[in-house]
Amino acid sequence: MSGSAPIKKFGSNQSPWLGCVAGAVFAFLYLPILTLIVYSFNGSGVGGFPPHNLTLGWYRILFADDAIWSAVGNSLIVAIAAMIIALAFGIPAALALDRADFPGKALFRRLVLLPLILPGIITGLSLLMLFREADLRLSLLTVILGHGTALISVATTEVFAGLQNFDRAQEEASLDLGANHWQTFWRITVPNLRLSIIGAALLIFTLSLDEIAVSFFLIGRENTLPLEIWGRLRRGITPEINAISTIIFIFSLVAILVWYRLRTGGHRSGNIGAEMGTAGVQV
Template identity: 50%
Template sequence: MTQIAQERATPLPRKAAVQAERLSWMLGITAILGFLYLPIAVLVTFSFNTSRSLTWPMSGLTLDWYKKLASNDQLIDAFFNSVYVATSATSLTLIIGVPAAIALDRIDFPGKGLFRKLILLPIALPGIITGISMLILFRAIGFNLSLEAVIVGHATALLAVVVTQVYARLQRLPPSLAEASADLGASGLQTFFWVTLPNIRTAVIGSGMLAFTLSFDEIPVTFFLTGRDNTLPMYIWSTMRRGLTPEINAIGSLIVLMSAILIFLSVMLLRDKTKPKK
């Protein structure tokens, strides 16, 4: 209260106070952005370091670590394993998740409450619990730990992501659309492909992309379910445990680059989708 009185009584110092406030906001926000991006800058910068050790100042600039990556067969295998896992897991989650969201939105059935709780659980649960519970299941039924086991694990863990996003979109969709389609004589499948799906398309694509990136980066579930084949994060993890090298930084920089492109693409995609509607 005294602050207001002062502000009203003395207009000149108030201007200074406003400027001081703006300056402190700027400093604070810059500090937070620094906290967010300096580590990423460090990661990228050291990928060009000539020496093996990651000490500042850098010993010199080189592209050797990137050249090494190109001839690292294990790494390339791991990358393609990850692409295989993420693509399969994403397809599976969409095939299971979209009907699940539709069921939650449109159909009443016994046990719906439990079904909803169960299917949404992995979004809140630590990945390790999904990982070990599936490890136990696969061991019990004699299913070998493999990339396929990882795919099933990822699909299960990521189901919640797809279901929440598609369900949220369905809730905003008037049921009259599907009713009108049925009145006009369309079958259930026709209505789904011609009416419902186009309306939830961005939610399906968006959640699919999110599921893909999450699967590509996943460790806790993969850790327990993978057999002899490594995914990319598991390969990086095992390399890290052997020691720090600029090679990891080079992989990291490529991932940062790839992520930046993906983010850019998804922003562009969303922008294109929203424009025609306006």
């Protein structure tokens, strides 16, 4: 990061309207979510201003709703399995992009990162065709394969970013002192990339829990949580959906704040997440 003195000097005569614009943008980003949360407590349903009859009743109904909870269970299974797949292939992929040269490397890099920018529908449909040709029945397994594959991109960008701030001399020393590559990987590389890997795992987990476009095509009879909610939305809206959305929001919020702390703890930079932002175009 650059020093703060020039910024202060430049910003000293700032116009107040810029702050107002920024405030308005934040309001635009957050007001809808706040509204959603408020109406999850509204006794007389979604909509109607002002909200009244505040109640926890919708949460009570939600907690007694078996279909929702079995969908939550399915989503957790999918997220954990997808996280394992994405890390198992994403970490080596980042190492390969950082350290190996092989024919087709440029194509490989683009292909790995493509699901990050490509609309989910294309990835979902293509995989649907693959599973059909392979005669694989649609189930949670196909959703897991879809999420795992699409989210390798996240693991790769996160770990690749971690590798850029990583001192190779330690690995070199380890190898010189007689450790083999396997030992060096587990004792030097992984511990050094610890924060990137945990951060990636957290992101993959959260993104998989929320994912809907790819799941839409690969789901069998058992629903994940977003698809269960989606099915209900088509039938009409109830504050029960506001209640589950509120819980999802709070869960994502906690996960993202933990991820952010990990990243800022890892390398003190105000510019993190940028690799994610421009990954499709730059990494």
